[in-house]
Amino acid sequence: MAVNRNLSRGPDFSLENDLLKGTGDLFDQAGCCIIGVDEAGRGPWAGPVTAGAAWINPEALNMLPAGINDSKKLSASRRAELWEVLQHLAGDPSCLQVAVASIEASAIDRDGLLPATFEAMENAALALTSGMEASALHLLVDGNLRPPFRNLAKVRPVQATPVVKGDQRSLSIAIAAIAAKQTRDSIMDWLDDQFPGYGWKDNKGYGTRQHADALAKQGPSPCHRLSFRPVAAVAAAHDHTR
Numbered sequence: 001m002a003v004n005r006n007l008s009r010g011p012d013f014s015l016e017n018d019l020l021k022g023t024g025d026l027f028d029q030a031g032c033c034i035i036g037v038d039e040a041g042r043g044p045w046a047g048p049v050t051a052g053a054a055w056i057n058p059e060a061l062n063m064l065p066a067g068i069n070d071s072k073k074l075s076a077s078r079r080a081e082l083w084e085v086l087q088h089l090a091g092d093p094s095c096l097q098v099a100v101a102s103i104e105a106s107a108i109d110r111d112g113l114l115p116a117t118f119e120a121m122e123n124a125a126l127a128l129t130s131g132m133e134a135s136a137l138h139l140l141v142d143g144n145l146r147p148p149f150r151n152l153a154k155v156r157p158v159q160a161t162p163v164v165k166g167d168q169r170s171l172s173i174a175i176a177a178i179a180a181k182q183t184r185d186s187i188m189d190w191l192d193d194q195f196p197g198y199g200w201k202d203n204k205g206y207g208t209r210q211h212a213d214a215l216a217k218q219g220p221s222p223c224h225r226l227s228f229r230p231v232a233a234v235a236a237a238h239d240h241t242r
Contacts, residue, residue: 038051
């Protein structure tokens with residue numbers, strides 16, 4: 001019942017508060033920091049997979065903009081508005097901290113999609129926490145898988161909790177998701193200028209009909225994921241290798 005009510009009204013700070021019980025004050029540098037992590041771009045045929053990480057000071061919750069939600073439920077314009085406000089708030093690191101990291105298509109082909117996604121998540125979390133003096137970290141990760149976070153664990157104790165539909169339940173995860181989505185979309189807009197013809201400003205690298213037709217005509221770009229079956233078939237037809 002509690003999960004259903006939470007999902008119906010959008011993300012809040014309940015999961016974070018539950019974890020903070022018994023771990024001390026989040027804002028206390030001697031305590032444990034709760035961080036939300038999410039990714040964008042696992043499914044596209046081209047471009048990077050991008051992850052976001054977010055930490056919220058619970059004393060600054062009333063400063064967050066209204067309407068934060070699962071990034072997939074937000075219009076592009078509303079998501080951009082929220083991201084602008086969140087970036088402004090993140091100018092004060094005692095209020096909000098956000099970091100992003102991307103793993104390029106070549107690494108996805110080399111290492112596999114899931115390892116590349118986990119690497120992006122860990123790199124975002126490392127960037128976020130590099131200056132923190134917290135004694136331990138607890139990461140709330142969107143989805144049903146628990147990344148290993150081995151490099152994070154070399155610095156301080158780390159726990160990770162997968163949260164199914166986390167961007168609909170946790171404000172930290174939802175902000176991380178918005179950060180990842182907005183950053184990746186901006187990357188795809190830039191890549192569209194560098195490799196025109198695939199329609200990436202519209203399709204963001206996903207396998208739309210427009211993208212498929214352009215791929216068949218032009219062949220793959222350096223930003224395509226050759227390990228993805230539809231791209232691999234076209235690459236073979238064009239005798240294209242990385």
